[in-house]
Amino acid sequence: MQTIYSMEKIIPLGEYIERGINALETNFSFLWRAIDDGISWTVSFMNDFFLAIPFVVFLLVVATVAYYAKSRGRLFSREGLKRGVGLTLFVVFGFFLIYGMGYWKEAVQTITLVLVSTAIALLLGIPFGILSAKSNIADAIVKPVLDFMQTMPAFVYLIPAIFFFSVGNTPGVIATVIFSVPPAVRLTNLGIRNVPGDVVEAGRAFGANEKQILYKIQLPLAMPTILAGINQVILLALSMVVIASMVGAKGLGSLVYQGIQQNDIAKGFESGLGIVILAIVLDRITQAVANKK
Amino acid sequence: MTDDRDIIIKAEGLTLIFGKRKKEALELLNRGYSKTDILKKTRCTIGVNKASFEIKKGEIFVIMGLSGSGKSSLIRCLNRLNEPTDGKVYFKDHNITRETNKQLLHTRRTEMSMVFQKFGLLPHRTILENAAFGLEIRGETREQREEKARIALKTVGLEGYEEQYPRELSGGMQQRVGLARALANDTDVLLMDEAFSALDPLIKSDMQDELLQIQNKLHKTIVFITHDLNEAMKVGDRIAIMKDGVIEQIGTAETILTSPATDYVEAFVERVDRKTIITAETLLFKHPTTVKLGKIGPKGVLHKMREAGLNVLPVVDNLDKFLGYVWLEDMIDLEKRKVQSIESALYSEVPSVLKSYTVEEMLPLITGHHYPLAVVDEEDGRLLGLVTQTSLIIESTRYSKTEMNELIDNANDL
Numbered sequence: 027m028q029t030i031y032s033m034e035k036i037i038p039l040g041e042y043i044e045r046g047i048n049a050l051e052t053n054f055s056f057l058w059r060a061i062d063d064g065i066s067w068t069v070s071f072m073n074d075f076f077l078a079i080p081f082v083v084f085l086l087v088v089a090t091v092a093y094y095a096k097s098r099g100r101l102f103s104r105e106g107l108k109r110g111v112g113l114t115l116f117v118v119f120g121f122f123l124i125y126g127m128g129y130w131k132e133a134v135q136t137i138t139l140v141l142v143s144t145a146i147a148l149l150l151g152i153p154f155g156i157l158s159a160k161s162n163i164a165d166a167i168v169k170p171v172l173d174f175m176q177t178m179p180a181f182v183y184l185i186p187a188i189f190f191f192s193v194g195n196t197p198g199v200i201a202t203v204i205f206s207v208p209p210a211v212r213l214t215n216l217g218i219r220n221v222p223g224d225v226v227e228a229g230r231a232f233g234a235n236e237k238q239i240l241y242k243i244q245l246p247l248a249m250p251t252i253l254a255g256i257n258q259v260i261l262l263a264l265s266m267v268v269i270a271s272m273v274g275a276k277g278l279g280s281l282v283y284q285g286i287q288q289n290d291i292a293k294g295f296e297s298g299l300g301i302v303i304l305a306i307v308l309d310r311i312t313q314a315v316a317n318k319k
Numbered sequence: 320m321t322d323d324r325d326i327i328i329k330a331e332g333l334t335l336i337f338g339k340r341k342k343e344a345l346e347l348l349n350r351g352y353s354k355t356d357i358l359k360k361t362r363c364t365i366g367v368n369k370a371s372f373e374i375k376k377g378e379i380f381v382i383m384g385l386s387g388s389g390k391s392s393l394i395r396c397l398n399r400l401n402e403p404t405d406g407k408v409y410f411k412d413h414n415i416t417r418e419t420n421k422q423l424l425h426t427r428r429t430e431m432s433m434v435f436q437k438f439g440l441l442p443h444r445t446i447l448e449n450a451a452f453g454l455e456i457r458g459e460t461r462e463q464r465e466e467k468a469r470i471a472l473k474t475v476g477l478e479g480y481e482e483q484y485p486r487e488l489s490g491g492m493q494q495r496v497g498l499a500r501a502l503a504n505d506t507d508v509l510l511m512d513e514a515f516s517a518l519d520p521l522i523k524s525d526m527q528d529e530l531l532q533i534q535n536k537l538h539k540t541i542v543f544i545t546h547d548l549n550e551a552m553k554v555g556d557r558i559a560i561m562k563d564g565v566i567e568q569i570g571t572a573e574t575i576l577t578s579p580a581t582d583y584v585e586a587f588v589e590r591v592d593r594k595t596i597i598t599a600e601t602l603l604f605k606h607p608t609t610v611k612l613g614k615i616g617p618k619g620v621l622h623k624m625r626e627a628g629l630n631v632l633p634v635v636d637n638l639d640k641f642l643g644y645v646w647l648e649d650m651i652d653l654e655k656r657k658v659q660s661i662e663s664a665l666y667s668e669v670p671s672v673l674k675s676y677t678v679e680e681m682l683p684l685i686t687g688h689h690y691p692l693a694v695v696d697e698e699d700g701r702l703l704g705l706v707t708q709t710s711l712i713i714e715s716t717r718y719s720k721t722e723m724n725e726l727i728d729n730a731n732d733l
Contacts, residue, residue, distance in 0.1 A: 222437075224436075224437040224438075224439045227435070227439060228433070228435055228439030228440075229452075229456070230400055230427070231398060231433035231435075231439075232427060232428065232432065232452060232453040232456050232500075232504070233424045233425070233426075233428030233429075233453075233457065234456045235424060242441075242452075242456075243441065247441070
């Protein structure tokens, strides 16, 4: 059969991108090194710190936080008890299960990766969200970038991440940040744009400058939406941590990955269940905080 | 009459255009193109069209018009929430339209505060924190601002609600918070943008009364926006009526009612309850024929009556102080009996009113009598003039003179 279309590469776009990334790598190696050092140090420090805490203490702290967030400050009332008891029991049983399956260390590594990635994602995402809420031009630039970041298959980020940072936790964190930052930007933007115009106008009428309007009016009123964004960031980060294990990030994700490679159903299922438990705990706690108001 | 020092806000040719091609639109406007033509040519809307006015210190200046008349846009030009496209706004001695950003913030913080139709309260803050908001923006310490906010809340009758949140309060009470927030800043000027329009009628009326009471104590200069003519008439010392961005007329409620400048204003004021606005001063018949007690006898009075075609005349003393009335029949009687003094025939048990009495207040005084109402000076009781019964009835019923005459004829036939 005759080919009716050319199989030749006419536009070698990938090559250009590769060349560009190469150039970035060689010219800014000091920067990548610094980022790598910073992230590696933070991750290992937090890992060591969390692992130094006895399991029971860690469990108690998380259970207390869960109870506090769910009971909305009414700690010792019947109502508070009714609201908070479910999640608290879930934390206790869930964490005991992970501990009992022998994956506590990996679970802590996963929590660390999620926390570090989330922190970086928020540090980047919220300011960009504010910027795109304040300026339509910024919004027009940021939006397609976010679309790109969200629709590009997550695995693709792993390749340049390895290229810059070799294997380990750092490329995992970087890929996770790229994957999970969009909701932080989007929901911050949305939250601020949805603040009623009359309240902002009242602020202006009383002589508030831009900074006062942002901190005293827009951010407080946008907070529920921003918190919903943070919740999304955390869940996306958790889902990315599994993929990140392909580039050497440690934790439950790497156990899942091993399970796939070794065709080990038991390991795969157990570690997968561990991720689910962490996801539910993180989601419910952050949601409870977000719904507080 | 008014001297320049009394004027606190002065607007000259204030124009506000919405849209992208403002300059073009302004030029067309200056060349006399109509609003619709300008919209067609430049896709720009004229919000405010060359508004000029002066607001005196201590008065309530009402800007009134229907929705879309540009009144809310106009008030926002005064503190530049809307940037005027053309024209000037003077506040005291400075030109607000030329202020830098920093000066403008200072003006908003210390010279003018604003109350909004939709209240504009911060839902995440307590009533006290909301009332203290303006002071917080100004940078006052917590203690200072909370003390002032407490006083302001007390002024508007919200003592005891300090720790509650806006959503826990009714609309009327929320607007009291809005008013307290503006009062706490203790600015000379208060801008009130449809402040009571979102409230139900009873609460609205309460709030108007309260505003007037507060104004009696604090003597602010208030710029008050409303679409409700009755509200305008009630609270306004002077009223500016706006239509399509143009100020059609500025004047007191009474001037606007009695001599509307344009057809629009006339059509507008037709539905107003005039009884509560028209006062004795407007209906006053000045320099009536009077009888000076002791200077003239029954014969002279009869002569005057015949000349004026009246059967009743007011009597005054040497200093023009109003004493009462004398009637034709009594004069004829005195004349017959050859009595020289009219004093015995003087009816002194008659009501008299002041210039500021409204038609509504005067109506009960004329029922059952057949004499006009004497209008006297508040200080010395001097007779200023008369208000006839016919004019009162015309005012209160809005019948025309011919209709009145018909009515009287019909009544006589019966």
